[in-house]
Amino acid sequence: MSRPTESSPATPQRPARPQRPQIVLEVLERIQLSPRMVRIVAGGPGISAVEDNGRTDAYTKMLFAHPGTDLVPPYDLDALRQELPVELLPSRRTYTIRRFDLANGRIWIDFVVHGDEGVAGPWADGAVPGAPVVLGGIGGGYAPDPEADxxxxxxxxxxxxxxxxxxxxxxxxxxxxxxxxxxxxxxxxxxxxxxxxxxxxxxxxxxxxxxxxxxxxxxxxxxxxxxxxxxxxxxxxxxxxxxxxxxxxxxxxxxxxxxxxxxxxxxxxxxxxxxxxxxxxxxx
Known part of the structure; x- marks a missing residue:
């Protein structure tokens, strides 16, 4: 008499990693600092979600939509990965927050530009007031030590x-x-x-x-x-x-x-x- 076949337990699904909250700002001003450096001043209603972490190397993971997709932030990245080919997904780039000017409802982000090379540089070069600025969290680890000689x-x-x-x-x-x-x-x-x-x-x-x-x-x-x-x-x-x-x-x-x-x-x-x-x- 044969024994009944036992079914193998289902492999547990790894829970999806939660998406980091996105902070959506807008371009307030574009300033040409030098031939290779552009400053974007960003603000808007979303600025209330920005916190100054006290680090002078504070950085943020910015998200840049592919120019041909007409995506509206915040981006549902999990859904977009199912809908779009990899090359059309928003690109993530890390940039220093040059200054937190939260009293005036704005931050500064400076970009090195090399013509049409890269993702962020060309975006900053052509940015106009009202364009979305999408941040994916703020980090940083350095500030000048006042006790250093x-x-x-x-x-x-x-x-x-x-x-x-x-x-x-x-x-x-x-x-x-x-x-x-x-x-x-x-x-x-x-x-x-x-x-x-x-x-x-x-x-x-x-x-x-x-x-x-x-x-x-x-x-x-x-x-x-x-x-x-x-x-x-x-x-x-x-x-x-x-x-x-x-x-x-x-x-x-x-x-x-x-x-x-x-x-x-x-x-x-x-x-x-x-x-x-x-x-x-x-x-x-």
Whole structure:
């Protein structure tokens, strides 16, 4: 007599990861800061959902609808994944919030633009008042330590918004050095900084961003001051990789003294750069 066949228990379905709430703002103003930098001032009714986290490197995950889809935010990403091919889904890009001006109902976000290259740059270049600005949460991990004896800030164009914000937040008696890599004189921005911060602009002079050692060489050439330093170094992945052993091994900085990461990688599109963060090549 055969035994009845037992059916296998159904494999439990993994619950869908909840979507992060989206904050929908609108463009209030577009400002050309330099040939390669555009500021978008955003606000509107949704600004009440924005909170200043007190970090000068505060960032947000922005969502950009594909130009041909006419999607209206907030976006139901789970539903859209069922309806649209991957190439037509909204693109997610990470950008620094240059300033929280919540008393006046607005925030600033600065974009590096390279003509029609990429997603966010062309959007910012052509943004008009009333266009939607979709944020997917706000993070950040750095702010100038008022107890540090001196500060070293280093970055390329991509790090300018965070460094500018940090300089503005420093006490008047703060000492240190800010090393800023840009293409040339036309890319200098007006910065508010303590008198004790020496600002040095490093020029690529037409060389492609991410192909020089300008920033890393300048960091190594800094005259190391007495006392405890706090370092903020962000920019192209290769440059940041080359700086970590110098700062941690040669200079002996600990985790509390160092904020170092890559904002982009030469020769990589944003999606590839983000995916590689989980691989050895993307580790800083």
């Amino acid at each position: 001196w500060h070293l800030l280093a970055g390329d164009d991509s790090a300018l918004p965070a460094i500018a914000s940090a300089l503005e937040a420093m006490r008047p008696d703060t000492r240190g050095v800010a090393l800023l890599e840009v293409d040339g004189d036309a890319d200098h921005l007006e910065l508010t900084a303590p008198d004790g911060i020496r600002i040095e602009w490093l020029h690529r002079d037409g060389r492609e961003a991410g192909t020089t050692t300008l920033l890393a060489d300048a960091v190594r050439a800094v005259d190391w001051q007495d006392g405890r330093v706090q370092v903020f170094a962000h920019g192209e992945r290769g440059a940041m990789k080359s700086l970590r052993p110098y700062l941690t091994d040669e200079r002996g900085l600990d985790r509390e003294q160092l904020s170092l990461s890559a904002y982009w990688a030469h020769g990589r599109k944003e999606d590839t750069f983000q995916a590689e963060k989980r691989e050895q090549i993307g580790q800083i």
